[in-house]
Amino acid sequence: MDWFERVIVGSGPSGVGAALRMVETGTCIVDAGESTDYKFPFPTLQEAIAEGAIADLLGPDWHLLSHLADPSRAHIKLRAAGLSFVMGGDSFRVEDLKGDLLNRGAGSLAAGGMSNVWGGQLLRYTDADLGEAGGWPFSAAELERYYADLEHHIGISGQIDDMQEFLGGGVPLLPPPPMVPAARHLYQRYLLRKSNGRSPLLLGRPRLAVATEPYNGRPAYNFGETEFFTTRQPGFYTARQSLDELRSGGKIGYLPGFRLMEWKETPEHVELRLRELKTGTTRIVRTRHLLIGCGTTQTAQLVLEHYRAHNRMLPFMDHPPALLPLFLPLKIGSTLPKKSFPIQLIGTLPGSGRRDMISFYYPGGMLWSNIVADVPLPMSSAARIMRSLLGGMLVAQIWQTSRPSPGNRLGIRESGEMVISYPERAPCTVVPPLLEAMFRLGVFSLSRLASHSPPGWGFHYAGCLPMKQSPGEYETHIDGRLWDSRRVRLIDGSVLPSLPAKNHALTLMANAARIADEVKRCGY
């Protein structure tokens, strides 16, 4: 039987965030640790296209086309052969009030978790964010130093600009990536309009986990537009990178290929029953402290199974974004860059009184076929105009604050099937004021072109076992402990009480780090 002082389950952002605080003897990460040997063999997408490398682009057995019949079945980021392994975890159904299927989703068993396909934005929450979202039992100040430590560890690119307050005041360590012509034009129009005191929008450069220069022994990113084909690109940080560094430095133990099936807590320790994925054999591990960071849905499922709470429904939140194509007529026909990064700008509408977030994406750095059917023209025309259109096009990805709603719930049936009941969808109210703000900057679109992601597509899952000052059943203490536990803590999105509009990746890591420090301080 193995013994570890502390066991962390999961190697996604939360697991790694905690592990970085526990780099001492006796801490072990237990991880399903799925990976892929598949490598995208070109340094840039454009080189692959120029070569006509169809097998590499569309994958073995035409993998990328396997969702052609119904693209809504798989997020665009998960279609390539090199990335579909990321969401190979426990699946769930998303149902409406009548029990009809709306969508399917899954957790991740990947080494590095969902960070393998994240967009790279790492943003701090502020007290204004937490106040608007509501329900947080502590202030943003509790996370400040963890944010700073993580930003220093990762290396964040960006700049200090009008979004500084919104983004929580951190200072980027690396310069921002270059902008595509459409984004540069929009930003320049914004600066001009702002100087005349007439902008309802705040706009700036995003904060990215992307090295624009060599940093901390890591190379600069090559901006080869391969984000939709592969992960583990040098210079683009994911949790996997820290996991590999911790392992190779001998700073942490690592038990790959295992899943946590059950635990038993005694006054002195926690006994874990692990299952080896390849062989199905059982391994028993004991630890003084267990930290579970398997991702919101899988952690919630583990807890419900542990308490045999079938048909108990837990709160569930996600962040399904709205997408709005934006057209800049003066830049249509611009020469497209050979290299780029998807996220170009980030903005908010301060006059709305809310802290919604808008990420502005350049859609040219992926297969253009992905969006041909979204152009309201015959495909013969759409295919021909793509190169010209993309020069003057951005896509606004709109994020709104998500709070617990009475109807949206996660549970497991007697059969073990995980189900999310999702009767309530918050309307996206940002589109009209955004259209007006864009119009004033010479950018055009129509509200009917907006598309709304289906429930469960947001990836930003949270809230099933929320932190409280005085937790009740199926809630957690501020130090991550389950309501009735001394030694078992949850460290991932399942404990976040609400979701501000910003993506929660950096906060997952920072909160997990904070909870890890609580473990070190607890004295037992």
Next chain:
Amino acid sequence: MQDNDLNLRQEAEHLYRCLFDRQLPETLADHYIGVHRSLSEQWRIQSAEARTLHLIVAKKLNATAIEPWLRRKGAHHIVSLKLLLLVYLDECGSGPSGVVRNTRLNRVQLLSVVIRGLVGLLHGRYLKARHGLV
């Protein structure tokens, strides 16, 4: 299998010509058949859609003009699926001779393509109604 491959080849030739107004390259035709061998069993094609596709190919109707009127959110109509397949194959498999990645238009040409597209939409609406396509 051979008859099916021949039908698929004829289908691909017609749809590709509707898309790009040129001959389908042999390699892309092979890829089109290859995709069908690997994936078509997963496609749930309703008989009405199959009939529509058959009519479009048999009567050499303008598939790209008709398709926007068949387009829907979620699961693609079979005509949309097959046209989109050819767009992917052109983008990924044609190298420097592909249309999707290599078409450069000045503003006048761009406007012309858009206007022709809009006119095509009207024509497609007529064809859909005229032939009872669903």
